[in-house]
Amino acid sequence: MTQFRLTPLAKSLPATVPFVGPETQERAMGRPFAARLGANESVFGPSPAARKAIAETGHWMYGDAESLELREALAALNGTAKENILVGEGIDGLLGYLCRLFVAPGDAVVTSDGAYPTFNYHVAGFGGELHRVPFKEDREDPAALFAKAAEVDAKLVYLSNPDNPMGSWHEGADLAAAMEALPARTLLVLDEAYIELAPEGTALPLSFDDPRVIRMRTFSKAYGLAGARVGYALGHPELITAFHKVRNHFGMNRAAQAGALAALQDHDWLARVQAQVAEARERIGEIAWDNGLVALPSAANFVAVDCGGDGALAKALLDRLFDRGIFVRMPFVAPQNRCIRISCGTPEMLDLLASALPGALEEARRG
Amino acid sequence: MTQFRLTPLAKSLPATVPFVGPETQERAMGRPFAARLGANESVFGPSPAARKAIAETGHWMYGDAESLELREALAALNGTAKENILVGEGIDGLLGYLCRLFVAPGDAVVTSDGAYPTFNYHVAGFGGELHRVPFKEDREDPAALFAKAAEVDAKLVYLSNPDNPMGSWHEGADLAAAMEALPARTLLVLDEAYIELAPEGTALPLSFDDPRVIRMRTFSKAYGLAGARVGYALGHPELITAFHKVRNHFGMNRAAQAGALAALQDHDWLARVQAQVAEARERIGEIAWDNGLVALPSAANFVAVDCGGDGALAKALLDRLFDRGIFVRMPFVAPQNRCIRISCGTPEMLDLLASALPGALEEARRG
Numbered sequence: 001m002t003q004f005r006l007t008p009l010a011k012s013l014p015a016t017v018p019f020v021g022p023e024t025q026e027r028a029m030g031r032p033f034a035a036r037l038g039a040n041e042s043v044f045g046p047s048p049a050a051r052k053a054i055a056e057t058g059h060w061m062y063g064d065a066e067s068l069e070l071r072e073a074l075a076a077l078n079g080t081a082k083e084n085i086l087v088g089e090g091i092d093g094l095l096g097y098l099c100r101l102f103v104a105p106g107d108a109v110v111t112s113d114g115a116y117p118t119f120n121y122h123v124a125g126f127g128g129e130l131h132r133v134p135f136k137e138d139r140e141d142p143a144a145l146f147a148k149a150a151e152v153d154a155k156l157v158y159l160s161n162p163d164n165p166m167g168s169w170h171e172g173a174d175l176a177a178a179m180e181a182l183p184a185r186t187l188l189v190l191d192e193a194y195i196e197l198a199p200e201g202t203a204l205p206l207s208f209d210d211p212r213v214i215r216m217r218t219f220s221k222a223y224g225l226a227g228a229r230v231g232y233a234l235g236h237p238e239l240i241t242a243f244h245k246v247r248n249h250f251g252m253n254r255a256a257q258a259g260a261l262a263a264l265q266d267h268d269w270l271a272r273v274q275a276q277v278a279e280a281r282e283r284i285g286e287i288a289w290d291n292g293l294v295a296l297p298s299a300a301n302f303v304a305v306d307c308g309g310d311g312a313l314a315k316a317l318l319d320r321l322f323d324r325g326i327f328v329r330m331p332f333v334a335p336q337n338r339c340i341r342i343s344c345g346t347p348e349m350l351d352l353l354a355s356a357l358p359g360a361l362e363e364a365r366r367g
Numbered sequence: 368m369t370q371f372r373l374t375p376l377a378k379s380l381p382a383t384v385p386f387v388g389p390e391t392q393e394r395a396m397g398r399p400f401a402a403r404l405g406a407n408e409s410v411f412g413p414s415p416a417a418r419k420a421i422a423e424t425g426h427w428m429y430g431d432a433e434s435l436e437l438r439e440a441l442a443a444l445n446g447t448a449k450e451n452i453l454v455g456e457g458i459d460g461l462l463g464y465l466c467r468l469f470v471a472p473g474d475a476v477v478t479s480d481g482a483y484p485t486f487n488y489h490v491a492g493f494g495g496e497l498h499r500v501p502f503k504e505d506r507e508d509p510a511a512l513f514a515k516a517a518e519v520d521a522k523l524v525y526l527s528n529p530d531n532p533m534g535s536w537h538e539g540a541d542l543a544a545a546m547e548a549l550p551a552r553t554l555l556v557l558d559e560a561y562i563e564l565a566p567e568g569t570a571l572p573l574s575f576d577d578p579r580v581i582r583m584r585t586f587s588k589a590y591g592l593a594g595a596r597v598g599y600a601l602g603h604p605e606l607i608t609a610f611h612k613v614r615n616h617f618g619m620n621r622a623a624q625a626g627a628l629a630a631l632q633d634h635d636w637l638a639r640v641q642a643q644v645a646e647a648r649e650r651i652g653e654i655a656w657d658n659g660l661v662a663l664p665s666a667a668n669f670v671a672v673d674c675g676g677d678g679a680l681a682k683a684l685l686d687r688l689f690d691r692g693i694f695v696r697m698p699f700v701a702p703q704n705r706c707i708r709i710s711c712g713t714p715e716m717l718d719l720l721a722s723a724l725p726g727a728l729e730e731a732r733r734g
Contacts, residue, residue: 003578004606005522005552007471015611021432036428044428055422059594060412061403062587065388089456092615104374118617125613155372185372211370220429227426227621237606239371244382248459248493250485254594255421339470 009105009127018117020300022327023031035349039192039226040164040302043346044155044273045267046224046259054228054259063254070261074232083237088226089251089262091193091216091231097123097247098156098189098233103128108152112140114333116191119158128155135336138304139168142178149186157182160191165331165341167298172204179212187239188213196270197277198220198299211236221301222273223263228256231273268274277301280344287354291361295336296339304331304339311337313364322359326353376472376494384483389694398451401692402716407531407561407669409591410713413626413642414633415519417592420625430621437628441599444631450604451575456618456628458560458583458598463489465523465556465581465600468611470495473649475519480508481532483558486525491599495522502703505663505671508537509545524549527558529565532698532708534665546579554606555580559579563589563637564644565666578603588668589640590630595623647711654721658728663706671698671706678704680731687727 017185020037026032036043045051067087075082088094097120103109105127110121113132124128131152133144140163162169170178175190192215195203203217214235220226230252233240263269268336284293284303294306307314314330318340321328330340345353389406393399403410412418434454442449452638455461460487470476472494478486480499490497500511500517507530516524529536537545542557549555561569561580571582583604587593597619600607630636651661661673674681681697685707688695698704712720 004469004554004609006609007474009471010468010609010612013612015608017432017616021429021617023431023435024433027435037430041429042427042628043426051422054426055418056484057594058412059418059421059626060409060591062388063406063596064390065384067390068390070616089615091616092617096615101373101377102371104376107374126580187371188575222424224427226429227424229430229618229620242373242377243373244384245380248456248463249384250388250459251456251596253596253623255622256620259426323554358462 002218004294009268013125015183018121025322025327029322031325033327035312035345035352036327037345037349038327038329038344040221040343041226042221042224042225042273042301043344043349047269049266049269050223050259050263053262054255057255057258059255061254062250063252063257065249066257067113067252067257068205070257073261073264078208078234080208084234084240086243087257088231088232088233088243088247088254089173090220090229091191091218093229093251094216094231095119095189097243099123099126099128100246101242102155104185108154109156109158109160110145110149110152110154110367112145114331114336115158116160116164117303117332130287131341135166137294138166138336139170141164141288142175143181146178146181146183147187150183153184154186156189157186158189158191160193161211162194162299163201164300165195165329166304166336166339167296167300169202169299171201171202173181175204176206182212190215191337192216192298194221197274197301200300208234209236211239219260219263222270223260225256225259225263228251228259229253230256230260248268277344281352283347283350284342284344287350287357290354291357302341302343304336306339309338310334314338314340316367317360320363322355324356326356379569381494383488385488391692396689398692400694402712402719403694404710404712404716404720405694405696406593407588407667407710408464408593409588409640409668410711410716411591411643412510413591414630414636416633416636417590417626417630421595421622424622424625426622428621429617429621430624432616434619434624437624440628441632444573445601445667447575447601451601451607452608453600453610454619455598455600455614456626456725457587457596458585459485459703460618461600462486462556464610464614466490468495468609469522469554469689470572475521476523476525477512477516477519477521478525479512481533481698481703482507482525483527484699502533505533506530506537509537510548513550515547517550521550521553523556524553525556527560528569529561529666530666531560532696532719533671533706534663534667536565536569537665538568540568540656540712542571543573549579557582559583560588561667564641564668575601576603578606581606586627586630589637590627591640592623592626592630592697595626596620597623597627615706622670624648644711647717650717651709651711652712654717654724656719658724665731669708669710671703671708673706676705677701681705681707683731683734686728687730691723691727693723
């Protein structure tokens, strides 16, 4: 890369990808997956109203730079003002803007070891120094995160609730209480991507005007629109306004804006997906049980299944499931990497999993 | 913004927008535009095959992080390898990544005075110092741009061909010859957004492996998919690879990937749009002529019309057209701001323009 005059920071970065996509894996295998259960997408799909809105959009027009209609609908849903809301290109895009706003080379940021790799990618991409604390009993550990933030004077601390990759969660009230230990100089980045699938009371019960926290939500999970790339941030109006300094103002796909708006208004579909996810979580638990494995409780659209060994065993099982056309993923670090992470599938997909698991497990154990 | 710990650079930036979108203007007026002719969108729309592909996409799945099928099709079309191609979230998104890779605070960048504001926004957003050279006879001036780049040791020099907002162009061979004066330490950012609408021979006739230049193309103009946000960069494989350091790997809308691929394969539709654009350019020329105004030659899907006065007159005409429901834009700087810029409309839209223009012009001249 020597002939191009990249910035010193850009020169120092690897050309990498936070994780490998299923299409890339399918091409490497030479055939498609039979069950796509690794990316925590919603196999139940988006509301038919969202599909219709996307299909009927005037694709020739740029999207509304303000995403105003969608923001107004989100404001009504969340009982707040549109000034508290920014719509962006998925949570990934919003995390990128946030890091760009806050993180300069050497700035400290805190997250959990094994938490969302795309956040880490953005922090590294702006030269931030990432400090990690371990999970505690398979849950993110707010007290440890905030203590570490105080210790390193972190600008940002990332926490997802419900958490990925374990599916565990904290009650919102407990999190609010824990925030008393959040340093005054640290902004909490609360990723609530799975919030619509979590038990009542999981959302943080604080005003969206609270300047200590910015919340991230998405249409990629419960709303079934991962391909559309629509996320939103909820936070203090001054913080929301800061995004206008750097964001790609005309970056939103117009059909995605329309699809998200329609999805938001189809309450029945959301309720149906919530029920389907709950059923699928149960079913994954049964499949695990039938194979002598333990499914962890989950408040998300996936389940972490403890394979009863170490990371090598889980990785072997992952690979043997791949061989059988089943796409799943697994946590990156010990001891959580004793698990594989299975997205909530349709009954048919979970039948495939149920058929494949015994043989895959036997082979994985044989080594 | 004092309570948030933004980076010094972010603190210094204004919360701004490169330009105001038509929806924002419509809301300010309290009614929609009757003719949307200001954003150089393709009113002729995308190929029906693209609409179908978008509608039929599985929106629940994230897009392919490699955009491989689309890149392979683009490679075939351009007679190059997929390694020379990066697909991204519109040219706007790609310019943002490019600036992030190259521009650190204080780095020099060169563009034409009055050229694409979103490029300037990204340069400023990474702390770059923008140097501007004037247009020459309503065209971008490669010799002056490259001389300025040498003078200030620019990392990037931006040039669009065909040019926006004037619609003027250089023959590709002339541009290649002018590049002999491009400093060895400067990368040429060649924005070819309108290339499919320009005369044969406008595209730069150099290998995509040439490390001196990166080219930007889009599906927003001739392909009629502005709302989909799909652009691509063509350049040296090492330069293309550098984008993987910073880009949002899973940022592409899956339906947009499918729509762009289908649009690319519908050669008849493209030919039809090219003919429609050519007719509309003629028609805008006639309408201008009928009103005693001069339409400048254009190689794009818009026409700059010289209003025969200064910037104040053009602005007054723009406002009077707004009053009549006609959305157009105008160049930002003198002497180009003597013009208004009118996108190629359908015959019906241009009928509206023809009806509105005499009265608007009379009022504008009255002041």
